[in-house]
Amino acid sequence: MRENLTHIGHQLVDDWKIRVIEKDKDKFVYRILYPFISGWLYGKWTHNPTDITKEPDELKKFCNDIWTNEFKHKYKQWRESVGPHFN
Numbered sequence: 222m223r224e225n226l227t228h229i230g231h232q233l234v235d236d237w238k239i240r241v242i243e244k245d246k247d248k249f250v251y252r253i254l255y256p257f258i259s260g261w262l263y264g265k266w267t268h269n270p271t272d273i274t275k276e277p278d279e280l281k282k283f284c285n286d287i288w289t290n291e292f293k294h295k296y297k298q299w300r301e302s303v304g305p306h307f308n
Contacts, residue, residue, distance in 0.1 A: 226250060228277045233287055237296050241280065256288040256296050261305030268297050 226243035234240050239254040257268040273284050 228280065231280050231283055237299065239280075239284060239287065241276075254284065256284075256293050257300070259297070259300045266297075266301050268300070 226245050229242040229244050229249070231239055231241045237255060241252045241254060243250045243252070254271055254273070257270055259266065259268045261267075271284075273281050276284070
């Protein structure tokens with residue numbers, strides 16, 4: 222449950238990932254955000270925007286600053302180039 226977590230920070234890593242750092246009492250929790258949740262469905266690629274509406278304001282601003290239209294386009298190209306089985 223994310224409501225018990227305190228946002229500590231975030232950073233861009235490996236070109237496409239935003240690593241979110243949160244704290245839960247005495248341990249740190251990490252998660253990754255991409256601009257899209259992408260997948261291969263019925264013989265074609267789908268790219269659904271990641272919902273960041275419930276994220277802290279500073280993280281939303283960071284994502285919006287990083288995820289420009291050019292960035293999103295290049296992400297889609299990269300994602301499709303690595304194939305549907307990449308995690």
